[in-house]
Amino acid sequence: MGTIGRSPWQKLDLWARAAAPSLSLLVLVMLGVMPLQLPGYGAVAPLLPLIGVYYWILHRPDLITFPVLFVVGLFQDLLTGGPLGVSGFVFLTIGWLVLSQRRVLAGMPVLVVWSGFAMIAAVAVGLEWLIISGLYGEILPVRPAIYRALVTGAAYPIVAVCLHPVLRTMTPPPPSA
Amino acid sequence: MRQQARSVARIVALRAIAQRFSLAVLLLASVGVMMIGKIDAVIVENLRSRVTDAVAPMLDAAARPVAAVNQVIADARAFLALREENARLAARVAELQHYEAVAHRLEAENLNLQALFNFHPEQTHAFITARVIADNSGAFVRSLAVNVGTRAGVGDGMAAVGGRGLVGRTVQTGERSARILLLTDLNARIPVLIERTRQRAVLAGDNTHQPSLAYLPPDSAPLAGDRIVTSGHGGLFPPGLPVGVVASIGDGLVRVEPFEDLSRLEHVRVLDFRAHTGGAAMRGIPGGGP
Numbered sequence: 001m002g003t004i005g006r007s008p009w010q011k012l013d014l015w016a017r018a019a020a021p022s023l024s025l026l027v028l029v030m031l032g033v034m035p036l037q038l039p040g041y042g043a044v045a046p047l048l049p050l051i052g053v054y055y056w057i058l059h060r061p062d063l064i065t066f067p068v069l070f071v072v073g074l075f076q077d078l079l080t081g082g083p084l085g086v087s088g089f090v091f092l093t094i095g096w097l098v099l100s101q102r103r104v105l106a107g108m109p110v111l112v113v114w115s116g117f118a119m120i121a122a123v124a125v126g127l128e129w130l131i132i133s134g135l136y137g138e139i140l141p142v143r144p145a146i147y148r149a150l151v152t153g154a155a156y157p158i159v160a161v162c163l164h165p166v167l168r169t170m171t172p173p174p175p176s177a
Numbered sequence: 178m179r180q181q182a183r184s185v186a187r188i189v190a191l192r193a194i195a196q197r198f199s200l201a202v203l204l205l206a207s208v209g210v211m212m213i214g215k216i217d218a219v220i221v222e223n224l225r226s227r228v229t230d231a232v233a234p235m236l237d238a239a240a241r242p243v244a245a246v247n248q249v250i251a252d253a254r255a256f257l258a259l260r261e262e263n264a265r266l267a268a269r270v271a272e273l274q275h276y277e278a279v280a281h282r283l284e285a286e287n288l289n290l291q292a293l294f295n296f297h298p299e300q301t302h303a304f305i306t307a308r309v310i311a312d313n314s315g316a317f318v319r320s321l322a323v324n325v326g327t328r329a330g331v332g333d334g335m336a337a338v339g340g341r342g343l344v345g346r347t348v349q350t351g352e353r354s355a356r357i358l359l360l361t362d363l364n365a366r367i368p369v370l371i372e373r374t375r376q377r378a379v380l381a382g383d384n385t386h387q388p389s390l391a392y393l394p395p396d397s398a399p400l401a402g403d404r405i406v407t408s409g410h411g412g413l414f415p416p417g418l419p420v421g422v423v424a425s426i427g428d429g430l431v432r433v434e435p436f437e438d439l440s441r442l443e444h445v446r447v448l449d450f451r452a453h454t455g456g457a458a459m460r461g462i463p464g465g466g467p
Binding site for chain 2: 030033034035036041045065066067069070073074075078079080081082083084085086088089092093095096128129131132135136140141144145
């Protein structure tokens, strides 16, 4: 299937649709640092891009590549001021994990997909905690990490509902995917 | 036909190998980046301020409606509590009138004594008011991004204060944005004084909402409720900025509750203190002069 015979606008449209998942991850990173001015929110702020990573790999693994996860992770670390490279490592690991479990989760009822994500969130935040503790050379408080995992897990449906319209506007995946 | 199927299978297998290879390479690259950040923080900080700078206009625009909604909610709440607030304030005014008299007397006495000892008071500092455009406080980092940078005269290491007390200090400054490391962050160390006893200590953040006092002299006996202010040692911060009060003492750990509610900051003031101290430490800061 080639793009011969398509107008530039059609090409742009196709390109935009293919890039939408990656762009949505960048938007989630920025939403994650919005100053909401809620007391105590900062300590438990959910890892919003992780939801996007899970959602897109589950629904359109052909549109999210490992380099994209790496770049989104770098962007997250640069913006939040966390140690550089940690989020990239976490997103790549989670991306690989979800990709390997995709067959099990695809087409399951929403609640199963959600609880799958809750487990993934626990793994991701645990990994993050472990790496940052190692980098700083001291054991970080565990409680904020637990809250972060819980809040991230709980935020899944909200983000998924926002990503759903994006998924619906997309062209269907190639048959091999 | 069979040949075609075989070549398709081969392509699929190759793609799977390439994917696994790219995963391994990128995981290694992540570890490499972590090591670079650990060894050469300057490169990373530079990159950080550039990226924050680039997205600052977007974050700024997005932060405005949130701030507006918060303002409306706060206004509505304040309106409902008007009567109680009024009664409380009237009582407070009566109480403060007494202190006003005391303050006048002390100020006069202080001026007299300063004249007597030929004491040179410190120059006042300029400040730059900034809007908080990103709250980066996650479970592992406590920092904010604000919408002023070197163009407005902000530099690294300046004190950031809210309406009630110290918030943190600027750590990386881009052209249009700066990052403020909150005093609760794991890496924050601020030289402070216990106001009552004048004993020096270092306020050390540990990512909880109450930082603790480190390097307290062994004979010190802080009490709950003691005010903690900056000591001015190290020359980064002006002395006497209110920081917080001693909240709890236990397990050899003295915890301090910051005066400022760090989770709901909308604006902060960045104090340009060093520009006025002169001497070798003076740095040329554009627009920072009096």
